[in-house]
Amino acid sequence: MIRRALAFVAVGGLLLLLLPGTPLQLSYVYSDSMEPTIGQGDGYVVGPTGDVTSGDIIVFDSTTRDEYVTHRVVALTDEGYITKGDNNPSTDQDAGHPVVTDSSVVGTVLTIGNKPIVIPRLGSVVAVLSTYWPLGVLAVILAGGFIERNPRARDVVRVNDLMTPLVITAVLGSALALAYGAPTYEMAFTAVTTDGGGGGRIIPVGESVTRSVEVASAPRFTYQFVEGAGVTVLDIGANGGSSDVVVRVPAQTSTGALEGTVSSHYYPAVLPYGIMSSLHTLHPVAAAIASVGTVVTPLYGVHWLVVDGKAPIELRSRSRTSWWEFR
Structure with missing residues (x-):
């Protein structure tokens, strides 16, 4: 029971920070406009907006940039907020951007003692995960193929019934994430x-x-x-x-x-650098699919050789609770 409770707490904490629509969100800055307060590539936690005051760091949807911006509020006006990156020579409005209104504010960066909660190098971690997460997906899929199966299952689901869609999802999902x-x-x-x-x-x-x-x-x-x-x-x-x-x-x-x-x-x-350079020039999605597909295809081939794809999988209840196992 304790382990189960801890698992629920851990998963719930991750969902709280990662899922859209939750009270808290994780993000990171792409530029050095907020240095030294928030370094380039560092992450931060975004909370509910609340009452915005001068000095708050807010995240807002900039229509002129067509992206979200994380800058500090330096003044309040009747029209909205005047914002500025701590490392920028002028305010966003002096640079030609409109005053930030309440409707465009996504949230406020959480602080402790007037200092934002910073997660160093979160951007680099995201880059690594977006590059290598298909390997983790394929490892789980391959491991699942070796789990004991019961051929007398009433509702028969074959291994290959799950393998192909998962592989396609892994390749396309990671390619789009890279591109x-x-x-x-x-x-x-x-x-x-x-x-x-x-x-x-x-x-x-x-x-x-x-x-x-x-x-x-x-x-x-x-x-x-x-x-x-x-x-x-x-x-x-x-x-x-x-x-x-x-x-x-x-x-x-x-x-x-x-x-x-x-x-x-x-x-x-x-793949050779010249090939990747040509594919990237053609389109980033083409380069991403080619590189990810080259990684995934051999792993899928190993699975096809060593795992019986026609073997059935049964979800069998271990008890009256909702715990399940592969048989």
Whole structure:
């Protein structure tokens, strides 16, 4: 009974943090706009909105960016909230974004002693899991094939009846996660008529300049493809547990704010780099399906050779409670 209760508590805690619509949510930042309060790639806990006050860190749906943004409220107005990333040179509204209204606020970042609850490197963990979770799924499937079966079951379900849909789901699900779950890092700049101070997020008008952004490094045995939108990726260099991406910011003809993004795609390194590069150029989904399929196909072949796919599976009650086992 104690073990069962602990299991329910553990599962319930995970559901509380991971399932949509629950009071608490886990998320992580893609850019360095909230440093040093929340580092790039660090996770945080989002709670109910409540009464938003100046100084709160909120998560809101930005229609101009077409994504969720995590920034601090720096002022309250009759129209809504003025927000700013702690590391940004100007407020979001000075950069051309509208005032944040209550209807667009998703939640407030939970804090202890005015400091947010931070989960270091959560973004890197998500990247690894999104890359390798099909291996865990296939391991469970293969293990299930060796569990004792009862051929006299009344309701017969064959092993292959479950195997094929699960394999297809694993391949397609992981491919979509790799293709569309790529971390994106925002870079906000302000063009001025001076020399731009030699670096940072202030850039001079009329000149193309280079800047750098720190992104999560590729997990082991993976290929990393980095793309820029609004900026051009020039170079990628290792920097301990992360990578420094050097980008070129195009020359601006007038003063004001501009933004660029850097996206980082990861694929299992199971095919030659040239092939993966061509597939990624064609479409990230094509590269993801090819790499994941190359990992899954041999495992499925092993299962097909060593497991009797026609053997039936019976769900048999162990007692009057709702505990079940494979027989």
